[in-house]
Structure formats: structure tokens, C-alpha cells
Ligand SMILES: Nc1ncnc2c1ncn2[C@@H]1O[C@H](COP(=O)(O)OP(=O)(O)OP(=O)(O)O)[C@@H](O)[C@H]1O
Ligand SMILES: Nc1ncnc2c1ncn2[C@@H]1O[C@H](COP(=O)(O)OP(=O)(O)O)[C@@H](O)[C@H]1O
Ligand code: SF4
């Protein structure tokens with residue numbers, strides 16, 4: 171296979187309140203070179219843990235099972251230089267830029283540090299590259315920005331700096347963990363435009379994490395939907411809103427109010443989203459699913475191919491039939 | 495116009511040299527729902543804080559339930575009355591509740607302060623309010639740390655409603671909630687307005703949520719109102735270029751990322 175990244179059967183346990191708790195359970199997902207894949211789900215569903223597993227940035231004490239292969243290499247066994255290579259080939263952008271930048275150092279120090287320290291690039295050369303990348307993400311006056319401190323930049327501008335930092339190591343895969351959630355909608359649209367353009371011009375592959383199905387659809391070819399630490403469905407992003415295969419995806423789409431028209435009442439799902447360790451046996455969504463049957467409790471539905479996508483619901487066929 | 499439950503006229507707020515709010519006027523009818531939309535820093539929260547008296551206007555007037563609120567209250571009683579008329583629920587469901595107090599105790603405390611109900615009646619009213627916002631007895635007895643974000647936000651709404659306000663200000667109160675929980679809270683808000691006749695001033699940057707919850711909207715930019723009207727009209731046919739930009743920026747089915755250059 172020519173997958174850039176291939177995750178299979180990934181299960182992660184973390185120490186929480188003195189116990190080992192499952193936060194990811196049997197996650198399988200692959201990304202081809204240059205492909206953008208969306209990862210959508212509510213809080214605690216395991217989106218960030220999935221991304222952090224890929225670059226080996228899990229909290230201390232994490233137990234990992236399953237395989238993660240990046241360009242054919244087994245990620246969990248990488249050490250030393252090979253691990254540093256992985257981290258420059260796979261970059262990460264986070265939700266809250268201010269939490270990930272040192273407030274007392276300049277933007278220039280922040281942007282050039284990795285190049286100067288890890289790749290021993292001279293300062294002047296590193297700054298030149300930083301200015302070029304800033305220009306690429308729509309920050310025109312690079313030399314001035316390099317001398318500024320984070321608090322002098324707006325949220326949108328700072329997020330562009332973070333994206334520039336992620337690009338400086340010339341990555342092949344970008345893990346973008348809710349990169350626009352903290353931004354205003356107009357700024358979000360600008361940042362999305364930049365990510366989309368980078369993807370097309372650099373052939374950058376992307377794992378785009380968000381809780382917004384529509385936002386994922388705007389830049390991603392395929393989207394995976396997570397619930398309680400598991401993948402519920404993977405499908406062409408454009409089909410997810412109106413032709414979801416999994417009841418949870420359908421519930422997510424229905425719960426979101428529409429910009430176009432007001433609903434008499436929103437269709438809600440009782441209860442709250444669960445983490446993997448809280449999920450019941452059998453189908454993790456069974457405590458909230460309007461279509462639940464006895465057999466949903468008896469077996470844990472595996473992710474299996476259906477209708478051009480993949481779905482983890484024992485009733486997917488009959489439910490899809492009754493939709494039309 | 496004259497029967498408005500909340501009337502704001504020529505409101506202005508300067509912070510030193512900077513003007514955060516300039517010449518803001520609007521009115522809210524009884525049982526109405528008015529949205530203030532706008533991006534970060536546009537002055538929405540500052541307007542809300544002036545209405546509830548947490549901030550003193552540099553100029554302009556706020557009239558709620560027929561009484562001028564622009565000047566500090568002259569007596570404890572007036573302060574209490576004002577507090578009862580207008581309640582506010584903030585964005586963060588984690589910081590707005592006392593961590594040592596159960597939701598039932600928090601609601602009961604507001605009832606003791608703002609109503610003349612006796613103990614038995616107060617207990618019954620706590621149960622009614624819990625029912626109104628969809629919380630069960632066990633949740634009402636739990637400590638806030640045991641509740642989810644959506645449940646805490648419902649507690650905050652129940653507590654605000656306990657004072658029997660005529661006006662409830664919701665400042666980004668559903669923004670931090672997960673989609674499935676947000677939908678539950680939005681339905682609760684619609685029920686509560688229908689059943690109690692409370693009016694909402696609903697501050698949000700989320701146009702889809704604003705469509706779902708409000709009748710009218712004002713759009714703020716750089717401290718001033720740039721467009722106003724019925725929510726459906728403003729969202730279907732925005733007139734001001736800024737409102738058009740806001741609407742075009744919202745991801746929706748079939749939305750394309752705008753081109754950069
Ligand atoms: N106490 C204060 N001192 C100085 N400036 C302030 C103060 N409070 C608010 N401001 C400024 O006033 C302007 C309006 O702020 P406000 O909090 O009302 O915005 P907002 O529309 O609520 O934004 P958001 O959507 O981010 O909540 C901003 O420029 C803000 O920095
Ligand atoms: N540092 C940590 N230690 C222990 N558990 C954690 C830690 N970070 C997250 N978790 C738990 O892992 C699960 C998945 O979290 P996360 O991947 O952050 O979800 P998402 O990004 O989808 O909101 C949740 O149950 C969360 O509480
Ligand atoms: S397996 Fe059963 S409970 Fe789970 S989503 Fe499908 S129908 Fe619902």
C-alpha cells in the first residue's frame with residue numbers, strides 16, 4: 171500500500187486517578203500521501219490522543235497496543251535520530267496558539283529554534299526561511315513580525331505563526347488539532363484557506379481535527395467520526411451530513427442548528443458524550459442510540475466496509491435502507 | 495417601542511483612550527429574544543456588563559422594566575430588585591458555580607434572596623426549576639465537579655431563572671458546549687421562554703445558533719451596530735458588507751474554503 175500513515179488496532183491506556191483507563195480502543199485509520207483526512211467527534215472522544223500517538227507525544231505512563239506505521243516504519247519503536255526525523259516529517263498545530271508559545275521570547279526565536287538547534291542551520295539562513303514561510307501563510311511583513319512578542323499578535327496572526335513553524339521542517343504530514351476553534355469565523359475562513367492552499371501546492375497530507383462536520387468537509391476528502399475512543403465511521407466528507415452510515419454521525423448532524431432555517435425543535439440525543447473507559451460493552455453508542463436492539467449490547471461492532479466507506483454499527487444496512 | 499422591557503439608548507464606554515462601545519441603542523420586547531452578534535472584541539460583553547451594572551456607561555442610558563439602571567442603585571433593596579429583574583449567564587460553565595455548593599443549594603439560595611417563598615415552597619420551586627432545565631434529583635444534589643459542562647450550564651440557567659428575571663442575558667453561554675449537549679440546552683431555552691415569558695438578550699458569534707434562538711438581531715463591529723433587523727431577514731439577505739462577510743465565512747453543507755489570493 172502507498173499509505174503515508176497507517177494506524178491499525180490502536181489501543182491506548184493512560185493512568186487516571188490511580189487506574190489505567192482506556193482512552194483509545196481499536197482505532198484504525200490511514201492517510202495517503204497528499205490526502206486530507208478529517209477527524210470529527212465531541213470532547214473526550216479521543217481525537218487529540220490519536221494525533222499525539224502518531225508523534226509519540228502521549229502523557230507519561232501511556233500503554234500503547236496496535237501498530238502505527240509512518241512511511242513503512244514502526245512508530246512505537248523509533249528512537250533517537252529516527253524519532254527526531256519523524257517529528258520533523260510530521261508537524262502538529264494546536265487549538266490554542268498562546269498555550270504553545272513562550273510569551274517572553276520573540277516570534278523569530280520561536281520560529282527558528284528547531285532549525286538552528288536540530289538542523290544546525292545558521293541564524294541568518296533560518297530567519298530567511300522563516301520570512302519566506304510567513305509569507306506563504308499570508309503574513310507579509312515577516313522581518314518585523316520576527317522581532318515581535320506573542321502578545322503583540324492577534325489570535326489569527328499567532329495561529330498563522332504556528333502553522334509557519336509547523337511548515338519550517340518541510341513536513342509531509344500536518345496534524346492540525348482544532349487549529350481554528352479559538353478563532354473568529356472570518357479569521358477561521360482565512361486560516362482554512364491557507365491550510366487548503368498548502369495542501370494543494372506542497373502536496374501536504376493532513377489530519378484535520380475538528381468538532382465541526384462541515385468544516386472538515388470543506389478541506390478533507392474523507393472524514394472519520396470518533397465516539398468514546400473508537401472510530402464509528404469513515405466516509406467521503408461530502409456524504410457525511412446527509413448520508414451518514416452511523417447513527418452517531420446522523421445524530422451529530424441533526425443536533426447542529428442550520429444557518430439556513432430555524433428548526434421547530436432540534437433533534438437531540440439524550441445523555442452526554444462518553445470517554446472510552448465509560449462506554450458500555452457492545453456498541454459504545456448503545457446507551458444513547460435511538461435504533462438500539464438487543465444485539466447491539468451483545469457484540470462490539472467492528473469497523474467494516476459499506477457503501478464506499480466504513481462503519482461500526484450492526485444495523486447500518488437496514489438503517490441506510492430505511493433512510494431512503 | 496415604549497412597552498420594551500429593556501431599552502438601551504446611546505450607550506458608550508471608553509476604557510482610557512479606547513472606545514469599546516459607541517452609540518449603541520436597541521430595545522427588547524417582553525418575552526422577546528434579541529441577539530447581539532459580532533466578532534471577538536466588538537464590544538458585546540461590555541454592553542452586557544453595562545446593562546447588569548458591572549460597568550458604568552461613559553454615556554447613554556439603560557432602562558429595564560421601566561427603571562433607569564444607568565446610575566448606581568441608591569439602596570440595598572433597589573440593588574436586589576435590579577438583580578432580580580435582569581440575570582446573566584456567562585460562557586464558562588466551569589467557573590460560574592461555587593464548587594462546594596450543590597445545584598439544589600445554589601438555586602435555593604437565590605430563592606431565599608429574591609422571593610418570599612417559605613421553606614416548603616422553595617423546595618417545590620427548586621424541583622420545578624430543575625424540571626424546566628432537564629436536571630434530575632441526583633444531579634441537583636451532586637457537586638458541580640461531578641457534572642458535565644452542559645449540566646453545569648443548565649444549573650447556571652436554573653439559578654438565574656430562580657430570581658424570576660424578566661430579562662436573561664446569555665453571554666456565549668452555549669459556545670463551549672459539545673454539539674449534542676448544545677442542542678439540548680438550546681431546546682431548554684426555547685421551552686423556558688415559552689413557559690415563563692422571560693426575554694433573552696442572546697450574545698453569540700454563532701449565526702446558526704442565533705437563527706435557532708432569537709427573533710431579532712443587532713450586528714456589532716468595532717463597538718458600533720452596523721446592521722439590525724429580524725433575524726431571518728438579516729441572515730437571509732444581509733445588507734451590510736460586514737454581515738455578508740460573517741455569513742459567508744460560516745462553514746455549512748457544500749461550503750468551499752475561500753481562495754486566498
Ligand atoms: N476592563 C477593560 N479595560 C480595558 N479594555 C477593555 C476592558 N474590557 C473590555 N475592554 C476592551 O473593549 C473591547 C470590547 O470588549 P468586549 O469584551 O466587550 O468584546 P466582546 O465583543 O465581548 O468579545 P468576545 O467575543 O471576545 O467575548 C475590546 O477591545 C476589549 O479589549
Ligand atoms: N493527560 C491525560 N491523562 C489522562 N487522561 C487523559 C489525558 N488527556 C486526555 N485524557 C483522556 O483521554 C480521553 C480522550 O481525550 P482526547 O483525546 O483529549 O479527546 P478529544 O481530543 O477528542 O477531546 C478523555 O477521556 C480524556 O479525559
Ligand atoms: S450498533 Fe446498535 S446501538 Fe450501536 S449505533 Fe448501531 S444501532 Fe445504534
Ligand SMILES: [Mg+2]
Pocket residue numbers: 217218219347
Ligand atoms: Mg482535543
Ligand SMILES: [Mg+2]
Pocket residue numbers: 538539540665
Ligand atoms: Mg465577550
